[in-house]
Amino acid sequence: DSGVTQTPKHLITATGQRVTLRCSPRSGDLSVYWYQQSLDQGLQFLIQYYNGEERAKGNILERFSAQQFPDLHSELNLSSLELGDSALYFCASSSSGLSYNEQFFGPGTRLTVL
């Protein structure tokens, strides 16, 4: 158990819909990272927040957005969903804002878009 929690574990929805994925970092960790993992693309970095502010942006689509709240939990919003958005979405946390510090990954949310 990494100490990072993600909800829901599974999510099935239809194209065009909007979903919200939630992540609670390890106690004391200020950084939250979001990743998308698919079989063909591997693990892709989407976005990082540090202490409530956006720190780094990766391959995140404009249809996707995220935020980190004062209690440090984070949400990833995916809208106008397409079939290709089906993937595992991981949240990770670390104590600092530096990406090469150890990141602790949550169990992931499996999103299926039908």
Added chain:
Amino acid sequence: TQLLEQSPQFLSIQEGENLTVYCNSSSVFSSLQWYRQEPGEGPVLLVTVVTGGEVKKLKRLTFQFGDARKDSSLHITAAQPGDTGLYLCAGDGNRDDKIIFGKGTRLHILP
């Protein structure tokens, strides 16, 4: 664009055998990390290497960072079924604070 290529993509060997998997790039990385991911779980960090030529050992696992900091290898001695999983290498981008993952080597150890 910085890329990390991992090889082989898949590897299935018998328990007790040795193996080496590779992580290569044309770019220089300040540091490289190796993660293992088991089915249904998130990746778990195994090691971070930061110095060119560095060798780190974790029980039966030996990690090496290339002298030029462009590549890394993971050697497993006497593989066991518990070593089965997806092995990912990740490097921190020099130009920005983003981490880049390879697509991984899926390892299966047969009992």
